[in-house]
Amino acid sequence: MSLGSKIRANSAFEQQNFKRSGLKGLTFSLLLSTAWIAQAPQAFAQQYQFNSVQINGNQRIGDSAILSQAGIARGQAVSAGELNDAFQRLNNSGLFESVAIAPQGNTLVITVVELPTINRISFEGNRRIKDDALESVISSTSRRVFNPTQAEKDANAIAEAYSNDGRIAARVQAKVIKRNQNRVDLVFEIFEGQNVEIERLSFVGNRKYSDRRLRRVLGTKQAGLFRRLVRRDTYVQDRVEFDKQVLRDFYFSRGYVDMRVNSVNAQLTEERDGYFLGFNIQEGQQFQFGQVSVTSELANVDSDVYSDLIKIKPGVIYSPTLVEADIARLERQAIRDGVDFMRVEPRVSRNDRDLTLDVDFVLSRGPRIFVERIDIEGNTTTLDRVVRRQFDSVEGDPFNPREIRQAAERIRALGYFETAEVNAREGTSPEQVVIDVNVEEKPTGSLNFGASFSNTDGPGIAISFAEQNFLGRGQKLNLIVSTASDARRYGLTFVEPALLGRDVSFGLNLDYSEENSSFSTYDSTRLLFRPSLTFPVSENGRLQLRYTAEQSEVTENDDAEQGAIIQNDIDAGSLLTSSVGYEYSYDTRRTGLDPNAGVLFRFSQDFAGLGGDQKYVRTVAKVIAEKKFLNEELTIRGTLEGGAIAWSSGTNRAIDRFILTPTQLRGFEPGGIGPRDAASDQNDTLGGNMYLVGRVEAEFPLGLPEEYGIRGGVFYDVGNLWDLSDVNLGGNAVDGESGSFRHVIGVSIYWDTPVGPLQFNISDAIRKEDYDREQKFEVTLQTQF
Structure with a gap:
């Protein structure tokens, strides 16, 4: 019209x-x-x-x-x-x-x-999309000549914006109201219509993986309980195109190299208020790695030396990620050997009879092409150097297409940009290329106000500010103010991810907390200062070096009478602990070698005694392993952690020792197990110098509709906290000094909500001590290891 x-x-x-x-x-x-x-x-x-x-x-x-x-x-x-x-x-x-x-x-x-000039532009009837957002869509502007053709295009652009928001029935009319002096008001009358959601998201042709598993892969979601809050349950064509690629990547990483998305059918319901979205796919067969070899076409390169660097093993499920990791490993070795322009080409031979893929890494001489320059556009806030340091190559280096692709992925992974495109074009000569980086920035800061409730600390409010790209320098800044009935915390965290342009992260943590625990007869205050440096030491390993200065004090709780042991801690007054330490972490999820499994290992030690009032060595170790079974419907997760403190001098107080919380051992209150002061009013927890905890849990679907976001789980925890050596007991009675292992079983409900994944635990301690304090029910924010 x-x-x-x-x-x-x-x-x-x-x-x-x-x-x-x-x-x-x-x-x-x-x-x-x-x-x-x-x-x-x-x-x-x-x-x-x-x-x-x-x-x-x-x-x-x-x-x-x-x-x-x-x-x-x-x-x-x-x-x-x-x-x-x-x-x-x-x-x-x-x-x-x-x-x-x-x-x-x-x-x-x-x-x-x-033609008249536009006096002003206004929007009527819009509630879903605000005026500021609509103004960025149209081209007509105030104090410019009114163009009927452009006004019609603007009306169509607004309708398209509503269509991308899931409101395909939206109608927009442009009207003019004549004013004096040959001026008009341009009014866009908008009828938004109802939100057209995806009522059903289904798949045809999938035999290996269920619809439920594939839905978790897609960015498009099926309308569920929180359809008013979740915006990904609307039909957007661009998002569907992205989902097709995501599906292919999902299958390719699991060895299904013939997987194809044949078609995507989007059908409106009879009421025209929803879509039935169906993906027609062809999975194909799953392939494994066959023979893996290295062939050198360069006279000065020994293929046997490079063969030792290959990590792929025959019989492993084929994954392009593993191939890319070995290519990067070989190219890094070539740089160390001074071999310029070496290219690694994986030549894949298909064996349909035994469903294997033989991979021959061919080392050849690539074209002599250099990087002339790297041009970055679209970054209005982010500094050029933040984007530039994602490249391993700089101006004058040999051009490596694989490195450029990886740099593009790192730029997108920063989370600073809405879109990021990286392309190479010919430079001033055929031997040179120019790398063009075009980005579109997005907001990276957040200010949150909220209320909270914790089984541990009671109700409270929290105010937090987080900026992931502080001043456009790629730095992270977090400020938090949290107040609850039993605890208050004020903290600042700052992270510089690339200190002096190197792959070295500098962190600074300032934290002040007050705890008026209802689980003990004493209160405590802490002031913490901790700078740190973190850097890689291997492909999956990182090392953190840190210094910690902590001022802490145990104070009286006026509502209760303390025992002699806690009174000694109170009498010690405010103590300063000065320590240096390190933490080594090994995380296979960094490289994604196995999409169905992951291992995280941490080992840390802190040496107190560099000044201050305390002298001890604190050691903590933790390992977590996860594996998915039954076509990734069942997740088994195991955790083992422990710690020990060896004292040399100073006052060994309760707040300096380990105290187990429900996040470590479910089924008990904070400090619910371990040595206790039998003489105090509340049988105070004293903590322990040693602890050991093991957890095994399984997560699985309950058969409910996927849009509910509810899954089930079972768990089994076992743990112990013991040892009060170097503690001035003064002959006072103590329960559980030697300790015993407690055993807990329970069930969990996992619920994905707009505020985050919640976890409800119902537990029962099948082995415990009489003085332990149970907590049979708890609600926590589920965390991913």
Whole structure:
């Protein structure tokens, strides 16, 4: 429908437009007809020459600008066809509502009616998308000439924005309201319509993986309980195209190299308020690695040396990630050996009989192409160096396409940009390339206000500020203020991920906390200062070096009477602990070697005694392993952690020792197990110098509709906390100094909500001590290891 049927003004304005348009066409037609009839035999040679040009009706646009647009000069001989061309140029300039050209003797009379200017632009009926967002969609602006064609395009652009938001029934009409001084108000009347959700997301052709598992892969989601809050359950064509690639990557990483997405069918429901979205896929067969070899086509490169670097083993499920990891490993070795322009080409041979893929890594000489420069555009806030340091190559280095692809992935993984495109083009010569990086930034900061409730600390409020790209430098800054009935915390965390341009992360942690525990007869305060440096030591390993200064104090709780042991801790007053330490972590998830399994190992030690009042060695180790079974429907996760403190001097207080929390051993209150002061009013927990905890849990679907986001689980925990050596007991009675292993079984409910994944635990301690404090039910925010 043309905009003429959409734009409405008062009747006088419409009649005037009609008269002007009619006169314009009639005047020009009569002139041409008269000239043709009068001199038909010489019409092809008809010439006009004007000594003067008279322009009428223009107010804002000058005479010279109109003549320039028409292309006619005074005294110039023009034909009837050239007059028609001048008329068309003026009419199509987008500046005039109507144009008339009339020769009158030696004078050419040009009469124009200027299009009005836009006084203001407004939107009516929009609630889902705010005015600021709509203004960024349209091209019409205030104080510019009103263009009906552009207004129609703007109306379509607004409708498309609503369609991308899932409201395909949205209608937009552009209307003009005439004002004085040849001005108009442009109003976009919007009927948003209902949100068209994806009622059903299904798959055809999948035999290995269930619909439930594949739905978790896609960015598009099926409408569920929180459809008002979750915005990914609407149909967006671009998102569906991305999901097709995600599906292919999912299958490829699991050895299904023949997987194809044949089609995607989006069908509207009869009520036109929802979509049935179906993916028609072909899985194919799963392949494994066969023979893996290295062949060198370079005289100065020994293939046997590089064969030792290959980590792929025959019989392992084929994955492009493993191939890429070995290629990177070989190319890094070539750089260390001083072999420039070496390319590693994986040549894959298919064995359909035994469903294996033989991979031969061919070492060859690549073209002598250098990186001329790296151009970065679109980063209005982020500094160039933040993007540039994601490249292993710099200007003048040999060009490696694989490194450029990996750099593009690292740029996208930063989370600073809405889109990030990295392309290579020829530079000033065929031997040089220019790397173009085009990014579109997005907000990276957040300010959160919220209320919380914890079984441990009671109700409270929390205010937090987080900036992932502080001042555009790629730095992370977090501020938190948390107050609860039993605990208060104020903290600042700062991270510089690339100190001095190196792969070294600098962190600074400042933290102040007060705890008025309802689980003990004493309170405590802590002030912590901890700078650290973290850097890689292997492909999957990282090492952190840190210094910690902590001022802590045990104080009296006025509502209870403390025992002699806790009183000794209170009498010690405020103590300063100064320590240096390290933490080594090994994480196979960094390289994604196995999409169905992962291992995380941490080992740390802190040596207190570099000044301060305490001297000890604290050692903590933790290992977590996860594996998915039954076509990734069942997840088994195991955790083993422990710690020990060896004291040399200072006061061995309860707040310095290990105290187990429900996140470590479920089924008990914080400090619910371990040595206790039998003489205190509340049988205070004293902590322990040693602990050991093991956890095994299984997570599985419950058969409920996927859109509910609810899964089930079972767990078994076992743990112990013991040892009070170097503690001044003073002959006081202590329960559980030697300790015993407690055993807990329970069930879990995992619920994915817009505020995060919640976990509900119901537990039962099948082996415990009489003085232990159980906690049979708890709600936590589920964490991923």
